[in-house]
Amino acid sequence: MVFSLTQSVDINSYKNNNPSPPSSIYPTLSALDANYHVSEEILRSAIFIPSAFKHGKDGKVPVLLVPGTGSYGGEAFSHNFAKLLLASSFGDPVWLNVKGRMCDASVSNAEHFAYAINYLSAVCNNKKIAVVAWSQGNLGVQWSLKYFPSTRDAVANFICLSADFRGTVNAWGMAPFRGIPCTPSVWHQTRSSNFIMTLLSNDGDSAYVPTTSIYSRTDEIVQPQFGKWASALMHDVRGVGVTNCEVQVAAALKPAGTVYTHETLMINPLAWELASDAICNGGPGRLDRIDMSCCMLTKAKGLNLYDVARTQALTLTCGKAILTFLPNTIKEPTMPKYCMEEKKTYVPVDIAVIEKDAEEEGVVLKPVAPVGVVEVGKEEVPVVEANVSEGMRV
Incomplete structure (x- = not known):
């Protein structure tokens, strides 16, 4: 099946009419789960x-x-992983459209992920699912696995693309200190945020399910x-x-190991092959099982090339x-009660x-403005430079 943006359905809709699950999963599925604060x-x-989803x-x-x-x-996946999965023989994709485009508090976003994991498994006859997350989505999935432990039984594997589990130094460009209005989820992605420190404490920086993390050192x-x-x-x-896979290491001196950004990692051939291996085998992806000629x-x-351009966009x-x-906030949003005492x-x-x-290592952490910087109004979305082998910038 070919995925098409010309179809009449709104693929970005957050008002979808989905049936009730076969059994109740709200307000909790397990006594060990945190309570949801967002309505079912x-x-x-x-x-x-x-x-076309076959459950x-x-x-x-x-x-x-x-x-x-x-x-x-x-919009995030239609020209990369959703398209590839729809054309595959092994994966059937469903995605989340969170109102607010994931800009609201990360803890609220995470509730969407926890519910979706248990819901999708339930409507698929309790079949284990794979989860593929990009960027902040990874933080929310890991949060779900930690504080909604019932989700662990529903997930066969977790595939992370451009994850920021430890936050990012570049978040300070938008949230330098308290008193400056900023998007709530950006506050949560600063390196010393309460959200990050809560998530990673008590081995929260270790996997709860088989996990494949794929990332690029040239992430902007x-x-x-x-x-x-x-x-x-x-x-x-x-x-x-x-499995942790830094593409510049795994595909050193090859096209797939050149300059990939936060977004274009999703079109990286090694990222796709490793993710495919994980989905097919039900555990973490393994480099020794895939055809490395993909690099x-x-x-x-x-x-x-149109898919590449749309992913770059x-x-x-x-x-x-x-x-x-x-609304913006002038400080990091408060953590929920269920984790405040941790x-x-x-x-x-x-x-x-x-x-x-x-x-x-030749990596520049601070934001710079190389050729091709994308301007948003009068603001620039910063990227980083890295001393990697010359190749196609994608």
Whole structure:
């Protein structure tokens, strides 16, 4: 099936008429789950289920696609993972369109993910699903797995694209200090936010389900994103299985290991092959199982230059949404009661230590303005430069 933006249905709708699940999953599915604060009507209507979705009856794995800050799931994935999955023999995609384009508080966004995970599994006869998240979506999924533990039984694997589990130094460009109005979810993505420190405390920086984290050191939004300091790095103290893949390392000196941005990682051929392997095998993706000749390509097979351009354009779409979102807040939103008493064990690494290693690696953490910077009004969406092998900038 070919995915088309010309179809009459609104793929970005957050007012979808979905049936009730076979059994109750609200206000909690398990006594161990946190209580939802967002209404069930809003949570359920944010789930976009394509008319061709087979609910796992055709043998395909149901895949939940979770977008990032400033985007709806439809626009974020329609020219990359949604298109590729719809044409595949193994995955059947559904996505989330959260009202506010993921700019509201990250804890509220996370409730959408927790509900969607349990809902999708329930309407697929309790079949385990795969979750593919981009950007902030990864934070919310990990939050769901930690504080809504019933979701762990519903997820076969979690695939992370451009994750910022430890926040990003670039968030300070929009949220430098209290008193400056800023988008709520951006506050939550600063490196020392209560949200980040709460999420990562008590081994929250380790996987709860088999996890594959794929990221690019030339990410213009999330930094640091290299080596042991990568914000996307996932640990595995629970032994569930984790693969961390920095594309510039895994595909060194090959086209797939050149310059990929926060957005265009979603068209990276290695990212797609590794994600495919994870979905097909039900655990973390493994590099030793895939055909590494894919690294000689600059985009995943099945995508065209128009798909590349539309994926690149997410920079502008998301930037505009973030800058125009209302209401803003002058400080980080308060954490929910269910986690306020949790002891904080995570402390962010001193940025000076990271900067020293970044200099040795040739990575520039601070925002710069290279050729091709995207302007949003009078603002610029910053990108970073990196000392990588010359290749196609995508």
